[in-house]
Structure formats: structure tokens, C-alpha cells
Amino acid sequence: MKGVPDNSSVVIPRLVCRDPANEIDFCVSAFDAIELNRRPGPDGGVVHALLTIAGEMIMIEAEWPTLPSKAPAPDGSSPVMIFVYVPDVDQALEKAVELGAKILIPAQNQFWGDRSALIMDPSGHVWTVATRIEETSAQERTDRWSNILRQGSKP
DSSP: OOSSOTTOOSSOOEEEESSHHHHHHHHHHHHOOEEEEEEEOTTSSEEEEEEEETTEEEEEEEOOTTOOOOOOOTTSOOSOEEEEEOSOHHHHHHHHHHTTOEEEEEEEEOTTSEEEEEEEOTTSOEEEEEEEOOOOOHHHHHHHHHHHHHHTOOO
């Protein structure tokens, strides 16, 4: 027997939501997620779903009496951020905002070669949305970071 099932991600984020169906719709529309499984609860509402985003698994969970984790406050203060690469960060942001996401940090080019932004989805989960725009070497990243530190600015 294998410890990790075939076709499974090794690390699978589980997003606890007050409205799991809404989170599923957001992920499908904003990130082209594919819904693999949806499980109803006693009232018929969604209590669990398994999605993939570009082949990587993510679970959507309802708040549940036996689950100590709760949905995040809708203020961007979630201590957990999900990082997702997309083909075009600016287009993805536009779509996410149309779906009710809030931009917490606008898209900007980063020293390591990504263009990224921080958004909060309608359920309160925080996502870093990024597109690789430049391949950089470890030395280039180190030099750029050192320069940022010398200038006293933050990334």
C-alpha cells in the first residue's frame, strides 16, 4: 500500500468557508479550477469539495462543529496565503475582481522575476496571484535583494 494515493498532491490546502459553494464557483471562474468531487451535508449544502488548479489539489470545506478551524475574517488578515501561478496575472486580477475579490496589493514586478499581486477572495481567503515574467539566477536574486535592503525599502 502506498502512503500517498496515485494522482494526489502531497500537500493539499483545505480552505474553510462559510459558503463553500461560492468558493468553488470563485476558484472555477477565477483560476480555471476543475471540480473533482462535491459532498453534501445533512441540509444539502456543500460541506466538502476537491478541486484542482493546474493539476494541483485544493479542498474546500464548510465550517463544521467537529472541525476546530473556522473561515477567515473578511478583512484580509488571514495568516495563511495561497500562492497560485497563472498565465497572465493582470487578466486573472481583472477576472477575480469581477467575481468579488478585493485587491490588497496591486500587481507589481518582483525582484525574483514574478509579477504578483495579493487579493482577498469573497470568502476572506488571501491569494498571491503571480506570473513568471523573467527567469533569474540565484545570484541575481541575491544581488537584487541586497540592493533593496540597502535602499531601505520593503519587497
